[in-house]
Amino acid sequence: MAPAILSQVLRQLPKIVDENLLVGLETSDDAAVYRLSDELAVIQTVDFFTPVVDDPYIFGQVAAANALSDIYAMGGRPLLALNIACFPGCLSPDVLREILTGGADKVKEAGAIIAGGHTVQDDEPKYGLAVTGLVHPDEIISNAGARPGDALVLTKPLGTGIIATAVKAELAPPESRTAAVTTMCALNREAAAVMRAAGATACTDITGFGLLGHAAEMAEAGGVSFTMYQHAIPLLPGALELAAMGMIPGGAYSNREHLSERVSFAGSIAAAGRMLLYDPQTSGGLLIALPPEQGMRLVKQLAEKGLAAALIGTVTGRQPWLIRVEE
Amino acid sequence: MTVVEIDCRGLACPQPVLKAKKALDEISAGKVTVIVDNTTSRENVTMFAQNAGHRVEAIGKDGNYILTITKGETSVAPQAGVTAPGDVPAAAPGNTVETVRPAGREGNRPLVYLFSSNLFGQGAPDLGTTLLKSLFTTLVEMEPPPDTLIFLNSGVFLACAGSPVLEQLRVLAGRNTEMLVCGTCLNYYKLQEKLQAGRVSNMLEINERLTGAGRLVPIA
Numbered sequence: 011m012a013p014a015i016l017s018q019v020l021r022q023l024p025k026i027v028d029e030n031l032l033v034g035l036e037t038s039d040d041a042a043v044y045r046l047s048d049e050l051a052v053i054q055t056v057d058f059f060t061p062v063v064d065d066p067y068i069f070g071q072v073a074a075a076n077a078l079s080d081i082y083a084m085g086g087r088p089l090l091a092l093n094i095a096c097f098p099g100c101l102s103p104d105v106l107r108e109i110l111t112g113g114a115d116k117v118k119e120a121g122a123i124i125a126g127g128h129t130v131q132d133d134e135p136k137y138g139l140a141v142t143g144l145v146h147p148d149e150i151i152s153n154a155g156a157r158p159g160d161a162l163v164l165t166k167p168l169g170t171g172i173i174a175t176a177v178k179a180e181l182a183p184p185e186s187r188t189a190a191v192t193t194m195c196a197l198n199r200e201a202a203a204v205m206r207a208a209g210a211t212a213c214t215d216i217t218g219f220g221l222l223g224h225a226a227e228m229a230e231a232g233g234v235s236f237t238m239y240q241h242a243i244p245l246l247p248g249a250l251e252l253a254a255m256g257m258i259p260g261g262a263y264s265n266r267e268h269l270s271e272r273v274s275f276a277g278s279i280a281a282a283g284r285m286l287l288y289d290p291q292t293s294g295g296l297l298i299a300l301p302p303e304q305g306m307r308l309v310k311q312l313a314e315k316g317l318a319a320a321l322i323g324t325v326t327g328r329q330p331w332l333i334r335v336e337e
Numbered sequence: 338m339t340v341v342e343i344d345c346r347g348l349a350c351p352q353p354v355l356k357a358k359k360a361l362d363e364i365s366a367g368k369v370t371v372i373v374d375n376t377t378s379r380e381n382v383t384m385f386a387q388n389a390g391h392r393v394e395a396i397g398k399d400g401n402y403i404l405t406i407t408k409g410e411t412s413v414a415p416q417a418g419v420t421a422p423g424d425v426p427a428a429a430p431g432n433t434v435e436t437v438r439p440a441g442r443e444g445n446r447p448l449v450y451l452f453s454s455n456l457f458g459q460g461a462p463d464l465g466t467t468l469l470k471s472l473f474t475t476l477v478e479m480e481p482p483p484d485t486l487i488f489l490n491s492g493v494f495l496a497c498a499g500s501p502v503l504e505q506l507r508v509l510a511g512r513n514t515e516m517l518v519c520g521t522c523l524n525y526y527k528l529q530e531k532l533q534a535g536r537v538s539n540m541l542e543i544n545e546r547l548t549g550a551g552r553l554v555p556i557a
Contacts, residue, residue: 179352179355181351254384255358255384255388256385256386257351258350258380258381276515279513285384
C-alpha cells in the first residue's frame with residue numbers, strides 16, 4: 011500500500027521494547043531479527059502479492075525469490091518457509107499446483123525447505139511466503155549502518171513495474187519481458203554472500219517503494235544522505251522508453267508523492283528517467299553500502315557470477331535532502 | 338480542425354494512454370481531449386503526449402481531469418528520455434487551469450545565477466542583505482526555477498549556517514535547482530563544517546556551468 015498511509019497507521023501502534031528484538035519496526039527495515047543466544051538470531055519476514063506474470067509457475071518463483079530476499083538483505087540465510095496462498099474456487103487447482111511448485115523450486119534453490127502453509131479462498135489469486143532465517147547477531151546487516159564515504163551498489167536493474175504495466179498494454183517488447191522475468195526470478199543469494207564477505211555496512215532490498223523509497227529509508231535510518239548518478243543506475247532493456255510512453259504504475263506516483271521533498275534531482279534529468287527511480291520493484295536487487303575500496307571489487311565479483319550489479323553512488327553526511335540524483 | 342473527445346473515466350492505467358495514442362494516431366493534426374478520473378492516468382497521458390512531441394493542457398475539477406492534447410502545433414522535437422517536463426502540480430479543488438510546463442527550458446539553455454558576494458549591490462550592507470532576501474523570494478517562485486546557483490567568494494556564506502536565505506535554498510533544492518559552492522572559498526573562510534545547502538564544487542565544474550549557461554546572471 012502507499013507508503014504515506016502505511017507509516018501513518020504504523021505510528022499509531024504500541025512500541026515494542028525487548029532487549030532481544032534487535033531489529034523491529036522503527037527503522038523500516040526488511041525483516042525482524044530476534045536474538046536467541048549470543049551466537050544465534052532468528053530473522054522473520056513475510057511477503058505476498060497478486061500475480062505479476064501470467065505463467066503460474068513463474069509467478070510462484072518470483073513470489074518466493076521476493077520473500078526470501080528480505081532474509082538475504084539482513085545478512086542471513088533462509089532456513090524454513092511457509093506458503094501463504096489466496097485462491098478463487100473457479101480456477102483450476104492445476105494453477106495453484108503450478109504456483110506452489112514454482113515457489114517450492116525456488117525455496118529449494120535457496121537451500122531452505124517449505125514446512126507447511128495456509129490457503130484462503132479469495133476472488134483474486136495471491137501467493138507468497140513467511141520465511142525464517144538465521145544470522146549471527148554480530149553479522150546482521152541492517153539498513154542503518156551506512157557511513158559517509160561509503161559506496162552504493164545496486165545488484166539488479168530497475169523497471170519491473172513499468173514493464174509489467176507495458177505488458178498489460180501489450181506494448182512490451184519480448185526482450186523487455188524476458189529480462190524482467192529473469193531478474194524477478196533471480197535469488198539475491200549470490201549478491202548477499204559476496205556482500206557479507208566484502209564488509210557491507212548497510213543493506214536493503216528494493217521492492218514496492220522503488221529505489222528511492224528504500225534508499226531514503228536507508229539514508230534516514232543511518233543519519234546520512236546519498237548522492238546517486240542517474241547514468242550509472244542499471245535499467246532493464248526498454249524500461250526508459252516505456253516510461254516515456256506513459257507506462258508507469260500508480261505506485262510509482264505514490265512513491266514520488268511520499269518522497270519528493272526529500273529527493274533532489276539535477277534539473278537536466280528527464281521526467282521518465284526520474285519515474286524509473288520511483289518504480290515499484292517486484293523481487294528487486296539489494297542496495298548495499300560498503301567501504302569505497304570494496305565497491306568496485308564487489309561489482310567485479312558479482313559480474314563474474316553473471317549479475318549486472320553497478321556502483322550507483324556514494325554516502326555523504328546529512329544534507330538538506332536524503333537523496334540527490336546527479337546526471 | 339479535428340477535435341476528438343475520449344472519456345476514460347473508470348478506466349485503469351494503461352488503458353487511457355492506449356486510447357489517447359490510438360486517437361492521436363488517427364488524426365494528422367488537431368486536438369484530442371481526454372477525460373480521466375485519477376492522477377496516475379493524468380500523469381501518464383501527459384508523459385506520453387509530451388514525449389511524443391504534442392502540447393498538453395490540463396484542467397482539473399472534482400477529481401476529474403480534462404487533458405487537451407494538441408497535435409501538429411509544436412516546434413519541440415520529440416526526444417523521449419531527454420526532456421524534463423517537471424512535476425505536474427496536482428490540480429487544486431475547484432476549477433484550476435494549468436498549462437503543463439513544456440519540455441525543459443526553451444532550447445535547453447540553462448539559466449545560471451552567480452553569487453560572488455553575500456550582498457546584492459554596493460552600498461549599505463543591511464540594504465544589500467534586504468535586496469538579496471528579496472531576490473530569493475522571487476527566485477523560489479520562478480517558473481521554471483533557475484537551473485544552477487553558483488556561490489563563490491563571500492557568496493558561500495549564503496549556503497552556510499546563519500544565512501538569511503537557507504529556507505529559500507531548501508525550496509529551490511526541492512525544485513531541482515543545482516547549487517554549487519566553491520570549495521576553495523569555504524576553506525578560506527573556514528566554513529567547511531557550516532555548509533547547509535548545495536554541494537562543494539571546484540573551479541573546473543564552476544567554469545563549465547559559467548561557459549555552458551544560456552543566460553548568466555551575476556549577483557555581486
